[in-house]
Amino acid sequence: MAQADLADLDAFAAVARARSFRGAAAVRGVSPSSLSEAVRRLEGRLGVRLLNRTTRSVTPTEAGTRLLERLGPALGEVAAALDAVNSFRDSPTGTLRLNVPSIVARCVLPPIACAFLARHPGITLEVVAEDGFLDVLAAGFDAGVRYDERLEQDMIAVPIGPRVQRFVCGAAPAYLAARGAPQHPRDLLEHACIRHRFASGMALPWEFERDGEVVRISPKGPLVASAIDLELAAAEGGLGVITSFEEFLAPAFSRGTLVPVLADWWQSFSGPFLYYAGRDHLPAPLRAFVAFLRERARGGATSA
Template sequence: MKRDELGDLVAFLIVAEERSFTRAAAQLGTSQSSLSHTVRRLEERMGVRLLLRTTRNVAPTEAGEQLVETLRPAFNDIRSRIDALSALRQKPAGTIRITSSRHASETILMPVVKRLLAEYPDINIEISNEPKLIDLVAERYDAGVRLGEQVEKDMIAVRIGPEMRMVVAGSPAYFEKHPKPQTPHDLTQHTCINLRLPTLGGLYAWEFEKDGRPLNVRVEGQFICNDVPMIIDAAVSGLGLTCLPDDHLEKFIAEGKLVKVLEDWCPPFPGYHLFYPSRRQASPAFALLVDALRYRG
């Protein structure tokens, strides 16, 4: 069947149901004369009269009634299937791939993911914990989670966590043997635990700021590691001072296993953000995840 033949059948069905060329033309967004021409063309092609026209009324002939009975269930089925597709398009479904750090996944992503997966069985979420930054487009990720200062400017960034601070801390046993540092410069006299950065492999330079003046300090010590939990364990064991984001250490500080120092040199900085390409078309599932993760504290 050609495209214009299908259009002619639709036009006839609407005229027959409305029993009016005027109302049918308004519904189809065309003129009465054009619609009348369409029906005549259909009648000529089928070789049978389909509509009886009077000055006051339009009614299907017997052949027209048979055609209506044939077309109506078919087009109703098409409408219902299109409506079902529209509903499916609005239903949260599909797979969302996210690259993140392990700590952000454990503390921020997973509580939300557990709830969404329980409430929306058609959503699938894949989380890949990577210590280094990933090219979302090249690696085909939908979004990433990183600290706000690590997000590229051409990305849309949504804050999903509170501000953070770097914390310098050591165990009570360590401070029984060493005086607490009063300024970052004093760290050169202390044993410190270095963090090996995953991206380029260098050592993290401890970052400080006071009165708007930044200060980076290269520290030294016997232990170097690229794993945060192991660094915390080493600090709790008294092997030296550590410098990590506050949310890694707050539990150990609250339990008295670590003691904070240099607090006035550690201003807040942007916490975790969900970021994704600005050109990304947001699916209902992705929009739902973004809204659920958005920080409102």
């Protein structure tokens, strides 16, 4: 097939895997309309519908499913063949697509990404920050970053960022002056609490730990949000008690706009991991990133 045909096939595969024109476009850095046009062009050339489209979903037809099953490995081989040229370069080129939690995008990845891209100027890093769990390969990403309780067992995991993190709890001085400071996690059931809701709709219980005792509670409060900046501003304004990653609340503790609450109950957990599918040939940008992380863990890489 001509090069244009190969591009249309690649576009179809991306949309079929993501089950969304918008989702595939976000990963690939193109417009949804360009992917839609590519799929229409391919369907016209083949004379068969490949995707069923509604306002709410995109699903492969039986013909589309059959094509995707055969096309995936073939496109992978084409990409691997082209990527093999990168081994002849002093520094690889290409695009590295990562899906990471918002905490990682905000507090963990910036110094790592800056140093890595300074080392490899031919690589473009594309990052999508979201807190839901998804099949990163099916969605078109090269790798993902998640915490150990969310890792798929058949993936290779490489430590990235701090190896220990904490959930911490705080409130504004004015709030504590008016309501008093809780002495035990269960006391929070009588307090106004600011809760975080994930994009999936889930609001996790608050978990505390001391001397091997774990306490889980589901407090109530005047605000439930999916935006940490809004939650933090509300807590600093005296609306209620907040719990989050230490990295999010530490600046407010330093400013004095929040003060620690139940500090002897703060729970520690292992830091995040980069994870990717084990396979014989990794794309050169991902291979370079994995090597960079391992070098950094040994103390051989410094920030740019």
